[in-house]
Amino acid sequence: MDSSSNPAPSAGRPRSEQAHRAILTATLERLVEVGYSALTIEGVAQRAGVGKATIYRRWSSKLPLVIEAYGLLPQLEDVDTGNIVGDLSEMLRNYLQLLTSTPLRGVIPSIAGERAHNPELSELFDPIVRDRRRPLIAVLQRGAGRGELPDDLDLELAADLLIGPITTRLFFGARISTAMVQPMVEMALWGLVGRRPVEG
Amino acid sequence: MDSSSNPAPSAGRPRSEQAHRAILTATLERLVEVGYSALTIEGVAQRAGVGKATIYRRWSSKLPLVIEAYGLLPQLEDVDTGNIVGDLSEMLRNYLQLLTSTPLRGVIPSIAGERAHNPELSELFDPIVRDRRRPLIAVLQRGAGRGELPDDLDLELAADLLIGPITTRLFFGARISTAMVQPMVEMALWGLVGRRPVEG
DNA sequence: TCGATTCGAGACGGATCGATCCGAATTCGA
DNA sequence: TCGAATTCGGATCGATCCGTCTCGAATCGA
Numbered sequence: 001m002d003s004s005s006n007p008a009p010s011a012g013r014p015r016s017e018q019a020h021r022a023i024l025t026a027t028l029e030r031l032v033e034v035g036y037s038a039l040t041i042e043g044v045a046q047r048a049g050v051g052k053a054t055i056y057r058r059w060s061s062k063l064p065l066v067i068e069a070y071g072l073l074p075q076l077e078d079v080d081t082g083n084i085v086g087d088l089s090e091m092l093r094n095y096l097q098l099l100t101s102t103p104l105r106g107v108i109p110s111i112a113g114e115r116a117h118n119p120e121l122s123e124l125f126d127p128i129v130r131d132r133r134r135p136l137i138a139v140l141q142r143g144a145g146r147g148e149l150p151d152d153l154d155l156e157l158a159a160d161l162l163i164g165p166i167t168t169r170l171f172f173g174a175r176i177s178t179a180m181v182q183p184m185v186e187m188a189l190w191g192l193v194g195r196r197p198v199e200g
Numbered sequence: 201m202d203s204s205s206n207p208a209p210s211a212g213r214p215r216s217e218q219a220h221r222a223i224l225t226a227t228l229e230r231l232v233e234v235g236y237s238a239l240t241i242e243g244v245a246q247r248a249g250v251g252k253a254t255i256y257r258r259w260s261s262k263l264p265l266v267i268e269a270y271g272l273l274p275q276l277e278d279v280d281t282g283n284i285v286g287d288l289s290e291m292l293r294n295y296l297q298l299l300t301s302t303p304l305r306g307v308i309p310s311i312a313g314e315r316a317h318n319p320e321l322s323e324l325f326d327p328i329v330r331d332r333r334r335p336l337i338a339v340l341q342r343g344a345g346r347g348e349l350p351d352d353l354d355l356e357l358a359a360d361l362l363i364g365p366i367t368t369r370l371f372f373g374a375r376i377s378t379a380m381v382q383p384m385v386e387m388a389l390w391g392l393v394g395r396r397p398v399e400g
Numbered sequence: 401t402c403g404a405t406t407c408g409a410g411a412c413g414g415a416t417c418g419a420t421c422c423g424a425a426t427t428c429g430a
Numbered sequence: 431t432c433g434a435a436t437t438c439g440g441a442t443c444g445a446t447c448c449g450t451c452t453c454g455a456a457t458c459g460a
Contacts, residue, residue: 013427013437035317037237042417051439056419106316112371113313116306117235122373129372140392150394156374157365157383158392164364165357171312171371172329173322174356183357191391192340192358194350212405213457219407242447251408256449407456415448425438430431 015058022048023055027062027069032106036066036114036121067124070111073104078135084143088162088185091139096166096178109171133159162188215258222248223255227262227269232306236266236314236321267324270311273304278335284343288362288385291339296366296378309371333359362388 026048030039039062045052059065076098079090099105115122136159143149149158165184169176187194226248230239239262245252259265276298279290299305315322336359343349349358365384369376387394 013425013435015437019438033317035237035314037235040417041419045439049439051437052417052419053421053440054438057437061418109313109316109371111313113309113311113316114235115373116309116313116371117233126373149392153392153394154383154387157380157387160365160368160374161361161384161387161392164366164368165360166364167371168360168364168367171309171316171367173315173326174360180357183354184361187354187357187361187391189391189393191387191389191393192349192353192361193389193391194353211403211459213407215406240447241449245408249408251410252449253409253451254407257406402460403458404460405456405458407454409453410451411453412451413449416446418443418445420442422441423439426436428433428435430433 019048019050019054020058023050023058023065024069024072026050027065028072028103028107031066031069031110032103035110036062036118039066041065063120063124066111066121067128070107070125070128073102073107074098075132076135078138080142084139084146084148085185085189087139087143088189089181091136092162092166092185093178093181095163096176096181099166099170099176105170112171136162158188219248219250219254220258223250223258223265224269224272226250227265228272228303228307231266231269231310232303235310236262236318239266241265263320263324266311266321267328270307270325270328273302273307274298275332276335278338280342284339284346284348285385285389287339287343288389289381291336292362292366292385293378293381295363296376296381299366299370299376305370312371336362 023044026044027039030043030047034043041052041055041062044050044062044065045055048055055065059068076091076095079087079094081087081090111121111125115125137155140149140153140155140158144151144153144155162185165180166176168174223244226244227239230243230247234243241252241255241262244250244262244265245255248255255265259268276291276295279287279294281287281290311321311325315325337355340349340353340355340358344351344353344355362385365380366376368374
């Protein structure tokens with residue numbers, strides 16, 4: 001980020017930590033309300049109760065500002081329940097919880113939509129997305145180690161299959177609730193055809 | 201749309217059909233290049249080689265203009281090969297082909313990203329999305345009728361599972377190719393666990 | 401031919417925003 | 431206590447765009 005590398009010089013008035021937080025919070029709010037491309041420094045400053053110069057002093061443009069604000073949003077966390085069904089159900093349930101209880105739900109489509117035609121944003125945002133997928137990949141890897149999943153499973157494709165329904169509904173506006181987690185995980189694990197393992 | 205309901209009055213110079221097409225094409229191009237929210241009538245006019253008034257004469261704002269332009273993009277078409285694997289493989293392969301050979305790939309994220317915080321766009325765009333999903337739902341329904349899929353299958357969830365990986369990669373920028381169709385369809389049908397039907 | 405409508409091009413006022421600059425306020429070291 | 435450094439919120443200037451309007455040329459029906 002831009003601001004974390006500023007240990008603040010010794011003399012003079014120190015930067016207000018409160019203004020800092022207010023700016024980042026306002027950034028997320030405006031991101032949800034108007035999206036990335038319509039996000040203005042002016043609007044953020046107004047919402048945060050801060051002068052524009054206070055923002056420009058810490059971030060060179062709205063790009064690093066948005067990236068840092070996005071970093072404040074909670075992530076998917078790895079959960080180890082002992083079996084693949086429990087791990088995936090718990091994780092996806094937590095994820096849906098995050099989507100509905102934080103600005104994440106509005107922020108993700110806004111940034112992803114902009115990413116498509118903004119190479120600079122893409123370059124900064126894509127690695128973050130990859131990082132945040134890692135817990136899901138780890139769960140699948142653990143499942144393969146336990147023998148619950150095939151050794152030669154394409155982990156990336158499997159991860160996309162698991163979060164695909166959530167992503168799709170998030171971007172196209174269909175309803176999302178934690179009630180869909182159980183059937184979603186089952187369908188992903190055992191397929192549309194629905195043949196359960198014989199040893200259940 | 202706005203313009204299709206104008207049978208053109210009898211007297212005076214008729215509206216140029218060429219200008220009409222140029223405007224819609226330019227709209228798609230600008231949509232890919234800068235996204236919905238940064239799309240300007242001025243930019244479209246310039247790209248189309250057309251005066252701004254020529255656009256305002258046919259569309260009241262960029263919202264109906266974008267909706268009509270999106271309607272020109274090709275759709276997913278129903279394919280009946282006789283079995284569910286063939287149907288899905290063929291359809292998704294065609295879909296990926298469309299994504300790479302038309303502006304669709306850049307247009308979808310731009311509109312979906314805006315949809316999240318633009319209720320007016322959402323109201324017009326969501327029904328279109330539902331319409332375009334219909335062929336996929338139809339294939340699943342036919343598969344259930346053939347006995348290839350369970351009767352009580354959740355068709356909406358199944359459809360989301362099938363296109364989920366494509367959607368996810370489309371929005372987060374991962375690579376997409378027709379080579380992923382076969383493993384994608386297999387994984388969706390028979391699950392991560394990978395138990396193929398015995399009679400396969 | 402004449403009136404009506406369209407065409408591309410651009411001028412216009414109003415609004416918004418980016419980026420910088422300003423004076424006032426605050427907090428440091430000495 | 432005091433001066434220097436740095437912050438603060440607000441003001442300012444230039445650029446862009448919207449939506450309307452005007453202009454001369456083009457193209458139709460009557």
